Amino acid sequence: MAFAAIVLLASCGNNHESKQAVTDSVKAGPPKPVPGTPIKYDSSKRYIYLTWDDGPQPPGSTNCRNIFHEQGVKATFFIVAMNAYDAKRKRWIDTLKNAYPEFLIANHSYTHAFKDNYKKFYKEVDSAVGDIQKAQNEIGYALKVVRLPGMNAWVGGGKRKGPQSSRKVYEMLDSLGYKVIGWDVEWQAKAGATPVQSADQMLKDVNKKFDDETSNQANTVVILAHDRMFAKQQYADSLTRFITLLKQDPRNVFETIDHYPTVQQK
Incomplete structure (x- = not known):
């Protein structure tokens, strides 16, 4: 009999904790959305x-x-x-x-095309992409979304569009999983x-x-x-x-x- 009483008390205690958890969850509301959740x-x-x-x-x-x-x-x-x-x-x-x-917040490069040296930036493809990746790592953007400095280029949905001078850069970014926004x-x-x-x-x-x-x-x-x-x-x-x-x-x-x-x- 004593054992049954102990079990009953424990059960009541757990039930109280369960109700409290539900109450706390209601007070907290729905979880905060994270970047990239589709609409x-x-x-x-x-x-x-x-x-x-x-x-x-x-x-x-x-x-x-x-x-x-x-x-x-x-x-x-x-x-x-x-x-x-x-x-x-x-x-x-x-x-x-x-x-x-x-x-x-989204990526707009680390140095803004080597401080607006656009010709050099887009000619040195590996350095340009490395500049963007450096920004990605240091700022900690939630998504791999980038706007190219001074270039109205688009990459996403299986399509690429932009000035010829920046093509090699946005193609490499595409291969690395970046979406480019013009x-x-x-x-x-x-x-x-x-x-x-x-x-x-x-x-x-x-x-x-x-x-x-x-x-x-x-x-x-x-x-x-x-x-x-x-x-x-x-x-x-x-x-x-x-x-x-x-x-x-x-x-x-x-x-x-x-x-x-x-x-x-x-």
């Missing part, structure tokens, strides 16, 4: 990928991140690894890593940091891509800009206006680049 596309929607290059470049990088967060939109930051040269910039990258699925619309800059188009013109450029069906993938537009362009308040305000205008169209969905069709395809 299901809605053919009635227009998918917009905000991709900002060359960070970290404070204060522009911080301004962009804050604007995207305030506007409630997703974005991808293509990081140049050599720009993460101090503790503050590394913390900025860590903040983005921890903010997924709101933000994603762009459909560029927010251009003069003198390296001053936006050329207004927010309203950018909206027209994006809508034209959708309407003409001339983007790299159907129902998608990849937008390229650079963090440094939005360091000054007047240009940060222009970015805010651009996002606000895009959000007015209920068809527009903002996604990170891991959910671009050719990245999701195996």
Whole structure:
């Protein structure tokens, strides 16, 4: 009889622990998504990928991140690894890593084509690919997704497309399992940091891509800009206006680049 009582008490204790575990699980909510988890596309929607290059470049990088967060939109930051040269910039990258699925970081090489020496970079294929791999290892990107410095090249879904001068580099990256992302619309800059188009013109450029069906993938537009362009308040305000205008169209969905069709395809 005493033995039965002991068993009963133990059983009650285990039941309590089991209920507590369930309660804790409910409180914790669903597991946090990880980069690369596929999404299901809605053919009635227009998918917009905000991709900002060359960070970290404070204060522009911080301004962009804050604007995207305030506007409630997703974005991808293509990081140049050599720009993460101090503790503050590394913390900025860590903040983005921890903010997924709101933000994603991706590879934009270690030296940005040997500090913009594009001819040498793409001629020295092994060194160029090694530069990208070095960035991959040091920053610890979640996925093997890269944008080539200064080259509008695409690799993914069994297809390769880009300038002839960079072909050997993106072909080697393809053989190593990288997806290469170009762009459909560029927010251009003069003198390296001053936006050329207004927010309203950018909206027209994006809508034209959708309407003409001339983007790299159907129902998608990849937008390229650079963090440094939005360091000054007047240009940060222009970015805010651009996002606000895009959000007015209920068809527009903002996604990170891991959910671009050719990245999701195996």
